[in-house]
Each structure stands twice: as structure tokens, then as C-alpha cells.
Amino acid sequence: xxxxxxxxxxxxxxxQTVYADESIDTLLKQYRKExxxxxxxxxxxxxxxxxxxxxxxxxxxxxxxxxxxKSIRFIRYDxxxxxxxxxxxxxxxxYSSDMIKVFVNNHEIxxxxxxxGLALYGNIDMGMFDHVEIYTGAPVLDVTTEPAAAVIKLYxxxxxxxxxxxxxxxxxxxxxxxxxLSHAQVMDEWSYFAYAEGAVNNFKHEQNIGYDISRDxxxxxxxxxxxxxxxxxEVEALDQKHDLFTGQSVMITPTDxxxxxxxxxxxxxxxxxxxxxxxxxxxxSSVLDFDNESASPFWMQLPLAIPFDSNDNHFLYRSRNDMAxxxxxxxxxxxxxxxxxxxEYRYKxxxxxxxxxxxxxxxxxxxxxxxxxxxxxxxxxxxxxxAMFVGSLKLNRIFFDQRPNNDRLDTWQGRIGYIxxxxxxxxxxxxxxxxxxxxxxxxxxxxxxxxxxxxxxASLEVKxxxxxxxxxxxxxxxxxxxxxxxxxxxxxxxxxxxxxFDVIFHLNENHRIDFDIYLDxxxxxxxxxxxxxxxxxxxxxDTFDQWxxxxxxxxxxxxxxxxxxxDYSAGIKYxxxxxxxxxxxxxxxxxxxxxxxxxxxxxxxxxPVEGGVILPVADRQIFFTxxxxx
Numbered sequence: 001x002x003x004x005x006x007x008x009x010x011x012x013x014x015x016q017t018v019y020a021d022e023s024i025d026t027l028l029k030q031y032r033k034e035x036x037x038x039x040x041x042x043x044x045x046x047x048x049x050x051x052x053x054x055x056x057x058x059x060x061x062x063x064x065x066x067x068x069x070k071s072i073r074f075i076r077y078d079x080x081x082x083x084x085x086x087x088x089x090x091x092x093x094x095y096s097s098d099m100i101k102v103f104v105n106n107h108e109i110x111x112x113x114x115x116x117g118l119a120l121y122g123n124i125d126m127g128m129f130d131h132v133e134i135y136t137g138a139p140v141l142d143v144t145t146e147p148a149a150a151v152i153k154l155y156x157x158x159x160x161x162x163x164x165x166x167x168x169x170x171x172x173x174x175x176x177x178x179x180x181l182s183h184a185q186v187m188d189e190w191s192y193f194a195y196a197e198g199a200v201n202n203f204k205h206e207q208n209i210g211y212d213i214s215r216d217x218x219x220x221x222x223x224x225x226x227x228x229x230x231x232x233x234e235v236e237a238l239d240q241k242h243d244l245f246t247g248q249s250v251m252i253t254p255t256d257x258x259x260x261x262x263x264x265x266x267x268x269x270x271x272x273x274x275x276x277x278x279x280x281x282x283x284x285s286s287v288l289d290f291d292n293e294s295a296s297p298f299w300m301q302l303p304l305a306i307p308f309d310s311n312d313n314h315f316l317y318r319s320r321n322d323m324a325x326x327x328x329x330x331x332x333x334x335x336x337x338x339x340x341x342x343x344e345y346r347y348k349x350x351x352x353x354x355x356x357x358x359x360x361x362x363x364x365x366x367x368x369x370x371x372x373x374x375x376x377x378x379x380x381x382x383x384x385x386x387a388m389f390v391g392s393l394k395l396n397r398i399f400f401d402q403r404p405n406n407d408r409l410d411t412w413q414g415r416i417g418y419i420x421x422x423x424x425x426x427x428x429x430x431x432x433x434x435x436x437x438x439x440x441x442x443x444x445x446x447x448x449x450x451x452x453x454x455x456x457x458a459s460l461e462v463k464x465x466x467x468x469x470x471x472x473x474x475x476x477x478x479x480x481x482x483x484x485x486x487x488x489x490x491x492x493x494x495x496x497x498x499x500x501f502d503v504i505f506h507l508n509e510n511h512r513i514d515f516d517i518y519l520d521x522x523x524x525x526x527x528x529x530x531x532x533x534x535x536x537x538x539x540x541x542d543t544f545d546q547w548x549x550x551x552x553x554x555x556x557x558x559x560x561x562x563x564x565x566x567d568y569s570a571g572i573k574y575x576x577x578x579x580x581x582x583x584x585x586x587x588x589x590x591x592x593x594x595x596x597x598x599x600x601x602x603x604x605x606x607x608p609v610e611g612g613v614i615l616p617v618a619d620r621q622i623f624f625t626x627x628x629x630x
Contacts, residue, residue: 047135061571061585073518083215083245085122092299099149107267107282111321112348115439127180128195138432147436159184159191168627174202190228197221214243231270249294250601256293280327290317318353338380346372371399387420411435428461454481470504497521514539548573556594565594583625593618
């Protein structure tokens with residue numbers, strides 16, 4: 001049965017080359033053209049942008065955010081020792097991707113511990129989102145609150161475009177199942193969008209020296225959005241319960257346990273005094289709960305010199321993590337200047353319940369807080385109808401508790417740039433300076449110094465657009481100084497260069513080919529296990545009357561210990577009528593996606609022997625989906 005499904009999915013590519021009916025259902029075509037909200041939200045001057053429209057997400061059958069992350073240029077889809085989405089993971093560090101930020105509409109999803117919502121939001125269900133914007137190249141403050149290397153902005157569906165209900169049911173291998181329900185309605189003075197999801201996600205279990213390695217998880221997700229004239233209120237609740245994956249054990253020998261991370265969010269955006277002052281407010285409260293049992297000790301146990309047992313070790317951690325953000329700003333056009341300025345305050349707090357390793361209490365004596373005060377100014381100066389200078393500056397003062405000898409850190413971020421549009425050509429060039437403080441998990445777990453990480457980036461993009469194609473070449477050079485990883489290596493800085501070339505070609509309005517290839521070059525191999533890294537993808541999106549067909553191959557170059565891999569995914573969707581759709585999708589169909597290397601340390605040897613285990617991070621899965629609009 002499994003081979004038959006794989007053969008059927010593979011045959012979709014052949015089908016595309018022999019069957020090319022130019023007609024398409026009029027209602028579907030009109031919907032796709034009119035429902036592209038990304039035209040209203042994308043900010044070309046903010047950085048280097050890739051947009052996935054509503055049409056893209058539906059034809060690609062994007063069910064989880066990880067379906068998109070695995071094709072983002074310059075990074076890879078990866079997971080840390082606890083199965084959290086961590087594209088920059090450097091195990092056994094607890095988390096490495098705090099420079100990748102996640103936003104829902106205008107509000108960042110994060111907490112006081114990891115510094116990035118990607119840890120908890122990396123596999124979020126995509127049923128409530130209309131489109132996705134991905135900014136790379138150190139995006140400016142107009143996109144992100146804190147400094148970032150990349151920003152993923154998820155925009156939710158809005159009541160005016162939905163105005164009705166949607167029910168979907170998804171079934172997958174190994175008992176995977178998901179139900180979603182949403183409803184939207186527009187009233188005289190206000191409107192709302194409500195969404196609920198429940199899922200059980202099961203993956204193939206791996207084995208390591210007789211120990212079961214599982215990253216199964218359950219999730220329950222609620223979201224509500226209310227619009228009232230110039231005011232918008234969002235509420236969200238997300239509860240996840242995960243198996244350990246490898247856990248923190250040095251020999252990857254988990255015996256029992258789980259981790260759980262419920263998150264609750266209240267956000268507000270509004271305009272005051274006829275739009276003179278605009279405001280964003282967000283409050284997020286989350287709980288991080290680890291219960292990890294292992295036959296070998298834990299990585300964090302070693303620097304603390306806590307005794308370990310040869311067969312039974314137990315790690316417990318629970319904290320409440322709060323984050324509140326207030327932003328007030330004003331924008332105005334003065335002759336050729338488009339100005340935006342404002343102030344911002346962010347609070348991050350970690351309140352401990354317990355932190356124990358083998359019954360040794362290592363709970364910090366007091367809770368931890370960050371308080372960040374910021375002021376910012378941005379200017380877009382139009383030279384003529386085709387060109388513009390952009391400049392931005394943000395000053396931050398950050399106060400830390402628990403750091404009596406050095407409890408304040410001043411940072412800044414700035415950018416100058418030039419953008420030109422001439423006929424079918426566009427040019428973007430930016431010089432960017434970014435400073436970011438260490439996140440709390442690095443201070444607590446890895447004993448990082450209270451020193452800002454500094455990144456200087458020079459970048460250029462050249463793009464040519466015609467009626468049928470878009471061709472783009474992008475290059476970035478970055479010098480990093482004082483990052484946590486660098487300070488723990490034998491160098492004081494590292495340089496890296498990124499180059500990307502991509503093409504979007506429309507055969508016609510129903511058939512499209514996407515191609516992307518990129519190169520990452522690092523001059524300091526002690527930071528990474530490789531010096532040059534190549535990746536890319538080829539994607540085909542096709543529509544034949546009521547049928548949508550999707551094919552994608554993602555390639556990732558091999559690195560030390562891990563050979564190269566390719567991830568082939570395909571899907572087919574049939575629109576029975578405008579209110580009923582059936583879909584079939586397979587991911588990593590040939591089970592050839594690149595794996596990851598997880599470090600080990602054998603303490604039974606004298607001296608201890610370093611090693612590693614290679615484990616898959618992308619599972620082969622088949623999904624069947626039914627969607628009904630009412």
C-alpha cells in the first residue's frame with residue numbers, strides 16, 4: 001500500500017507534462033486574484049522579502065509552519081534536542097535560533113526564556129493564516145521589535161474575506177489527525193474571526209542503543225480576532241505536549257518524560273486622535289515545563305559538577321515566562337520625506353517554580369527580568385519617482401536584574417540604504433549594524449557573558465520582473481563579533497557570505513515554476529562543521545480545472561558526519577465544488593531528506609570520548625484532507 005501511494009504521488013510530475021488544459025473554474029480564478037492580502041502588508045523597503053500568498057499556501061497544502069521553513073534560503077529546517085524548531089541549532093546548546101523572529105500580524109510571538117517564538121511556534125498549524133512574509137538580511141525596525149537575522153510574519157485571515165465558516169479534517173500515518181474549525185462574520189460596527197484546532201502528530205520512532213527516540217506531540221490551539229473601526233484585539237491560547245526526542249542526555253538515552261509549553265496572548269493595535277498616534281500592545285504568558293529522565297547524565301549537569309547515576313538521572317524544570325510590549329509611534333509625510341518615529345518598552349520576566357537535577361536544587365535565588373526602553377526614527381527620502389534613500393536608527397537601554405556588577409546594557413541598530421526602480425529592474429542595497437543582548441537561556445544554562453552580539457551587514461539585491469517571470473540575485477556579507485558561540489571558540493570574529501539566485505516563471509496563469517539556489521560561506525570553520533554550504537529547491541504549481549497539483553524537491557548539501565539529502569514532496573487537491581475540497585499530500589516521499597548530527601559524550605571512557613548520532617528531522621508522511629466551507 002505504501003509503495004502504491006508513493007508511486008501515485010511520483011506520477012504527478014509526469015501528469016503535469018502531458019496534461020495542460022488552459023481552462024480553470026472562473027470562481028477559483030477570481031478568488032485567487034482578489035484574495036491576495038500580501039499586497040497590502042508587504043514592505044519592500046524593510047529587507048529582502050519572499051511572500052507566500054493565500055493561493056501559494058493552499059496549492060502547496062502548507063499545514064505546518066515547518067513546511068515553509070525547510071525551503072527558506074540560507075537556513076535549513078532543523079530541531080534541537082527537545083524537538084523544537086531550531087534552524088541554526090548547534091547542539092548541545094539548548095537553543096540557537098533566537099535571531100529568527102516570528103510575528104502574528106503586528107505582534108511578536110516570544111517569551112522571556114528562548115528569545116524567539118520559533119521554539120514554540122515552529123510547527124504551528126497554518127489553518128488560520130492568510131499569507132506569510134519572510135524577511136532576511138537583518139530586517140529593519142519597521143518589521144521587527146528586537147534585532148533579527150530573519151523575520152517570519154504570519155498574517156491571519158480577516159473577517160471581510162472569510163465571512164462564513166470552515167471545517168477541515170486531516171488524517172495521516174501513525175495515527176496523526178487534526179481537526180480545525182473557523183468562523184468569521186461582519187456586523188454593522190464590528191467584525192470577528194474565530195479559530196480552533198486540535199491535533200495529534202505522530203512520527204516514526206528512532207532507536208539509539210536500545211532507547212526509544214520520539215518527537216510525537218499533541219496540540220490544542222484557539223485564536224480570536226475582533227475589529228472595531230480603528231481598533232483590533234487578538235486573543236490566543238496554545239497548548240503543546242511533546243515527547244522528549246533526544247532530551248539533554250549526553251549519550252541520548254531518554255527513559256521517560258515530556259515537555260509542555262502552554263502559551264496565552266492578548267494583543268491590541270489601534271489609532272488615536274484621528275491617526276496621529278498609532279499603538280501596538282501585546283502581553284504573552286507562557287509556562288515552560290521539562291521532565292527528563294535518562295540513563296546517562298545531562299549536558300547542563302557537567303559544568304555544575306552535580307553527581308550523576310550510571311542508570312537513572314532526572315532533570316526537572318518549570319518556570320513562568322512573561323513578555324509585555326508597548327509601542328507608540330507617529331508617521332508623517334513632509335515633502336519628499338516619509339518619517340516614522342516613536343518609543344517602545346518591552347518587559348521580559350522569568351519566574352521559577354523549580355530547577356532540579358538528581359534531587360539537587362539549582363533553582364536561581366530570585367526571578368529574572370529584562371526591561372528594554374527604546375526610541376527609534378526612520379526616514380524614506382524620495383529622490384524622484386524611481387529611487388529612494390532609506391535610513392533608520394534605534395537606541396536601546398536594557399536593564400537586567402540578577403546581574404549586580406553589570407546590570408545595564410546599551411545597544412543600537414541602524415541602517416542606510418538605496419532603492420531604485422527602473423522599468424523592469426529593481427535594485428536594493430543596505431548597510432546595517434545590529435547589536436543584540438544574550439537571551440536568558442544563555443545566561444542561565446550556558447553562563448554567557450552580558451555582552452551584546454554585534455553584526456555588520458552589507459547587502460545588494462538585483463531583480464528583473466516581467467509579465468511572466470521574476471529573476472533575482474541577492475548577496476550579503478556579514479561580520480559577527482562577540483556572539484556567544486564565537487566567544488567560546490578560538491576566534492574573536494567571523495565573516496560569512498551568502499549568495500542566492502531565484503527564478504519564478506509563469507508558463508501561464510495556471511502553471512508556475514519556482515527555482516532557488518543559495519550558497520553559505522563561512523571563513524571560520526570552528527563555528528560550524530562546514531565551510532561552504534549549498535541548498536535550494538525546485539517547485540511546480542499547476543492547476544487543471546478543479547485540480548491543483550504541487551511538486552517540490554528541496555536539496556541540502558552534506559556536512560561533516562551527515563551526507564547530502566533531498567526532500568521530495570507532492571500533493572493533489574480536487575475542488576469538488578466551491579465549498580468542498582479533498583486533498584492528498586506526501587512529504588519526504590522517498591525518505592531522502594537530510595538528517596542531523598547530535599553530539600554525544602561517553603563518560604565511561606577515560607578521558608571521555610566525543611561522538612554523535614545521526615537522526616532524521618523530516619519524516620515521510622502521507623496526509624488526506626477534507627475541507628468544507630459553510
